[in-house]
Amino acid sequence: MRAIVLVGGFGTRLRPLTMTRPKQMLPVLDRPMIEWVIERLVDAGVEEVVLSLGYLPDAFRQAYPDQKCAGAALRYAVESSPLDTAGAIRFAAAEAGLGADNEPFLVVNGDVIADLDLPALLALHRDAGAEATIALTRVEDPSRYGVVPIDDAGRVEAFIEKPAPEAAPSHWINAGAYVLEPTVVDRIPPDRRVSIERETFPQLVAARSLFARQDDAYWIDAGTPATYLQVQLDLLSRVSGMQANHVAATAAVAPTATVARSVVMDGAHVAPQAFVAGSVLLPGAEVCKGARVVSSIVGAGARIGTGADLDELCVVGDGVTVPDDLVLRARRLPDED
Ligand code: GDD
Ligand code: MG
Secondary structure (H helix, E strand, C coil): CEEEEECCCCCHHHCCCCCCCCHHHCEECCEEHHHHHHHHHHHCCCCEEEEEECCCCHHHHHHCCCCEECCEEEEEEECCCCCHHHHHHHHHHHHHCCCCCCCCEEEEECCEEECCCHHHHHHHHHHHCCCEEEEEEECCCHHHCEECCECCCCEECCCEECCCHHHCCCCEEEEEEEEECHHHHHHCCCCCCCCHHHHHHHHHHHCCCEEEEECCCCEEECCCHHHHHHHHHHHHHHHHCCCCCEECCCCEECCCCEEECCEECCCCEECCCCEEECCEECCCCEECCCCEEECCEECCCCEECCCCEEECCCEECCCCEECCCCEEECCCCHHHC
């Protein structure tokens, strides 16, 4: 089985961390986000992954020079300008010869970490004779996602990308994992930006050939500060219980420091009497004496000055120094969370 993983977006919601690396190369606990995504595809029987790249493609090439990642063979399809999700799929399929064998293939968003039942998705796709089949997950606020009402047979009745909060007809949303027949690729106009969510899926709804499967498994889109933090705390508590930390072997935490439910990556340093809770410290980050870092993300090599106090989802850029005793609270608009 082959899969396309979409990783070409700019990751704007995770700036400034994504100014220097693509979102999917941000570390999640001990390895880049992309490896968590590909690992799950491999578990479902995927052997070859085509990375659909645009923004900062060299980050992937450098990280996986032998073109192997998490047990899959890698191919790279690099767009010269962003083609949006469907344009990217058409381009990647052509580059890698996907669909030439008339077999369906998988497509996933590269920022979704989930335990979706992909074999069951493939089975529904086959049984329904679908042209495309979407995995769905249930969320509280569907307005930030593609909302997908279905009938009893699983046929998609509408695909509404990012509706106004009151307008969403369902809490079941596009989980960012699809099975596509090669005929879907033929429907995508070449050489321009095309959104699968706004153009291709509505077209398939009209053709009555789009199906979807509701899945209750763990699911998160790690593409915002809140969810990039949350996914790591979720994985942490799953591996080692609610109060556990993930402290890399090369990190240093002073005996008089407190670190709770947090991730301390390679070479990061927490000084005496510092307090770190519900937070992620990227590689080489430094929390100085008596500083307090709560529910926040500290970039690689950043330095939180003595006595500084960060809370409420601060995101500190790589290499930034937060002055001593400064108090910072992030104020975000709802769609920025
Ligand atoms: N190659 C390429 N080219 N990749 C792209 C491009 C592009 O022009 N634009 C976006 N991507 C990639 C991103 O890197 C990401 O992995 C994926 O496509 C989805 O883009 P996001 O920017 O993360 O979209 P979203 O989270 O707002 O919404 C999408 O995901 C939701 C689920 O998490 C949509 O598919 C929604 O319908 C869906 O509910
Ligand atoms: Mg996303």
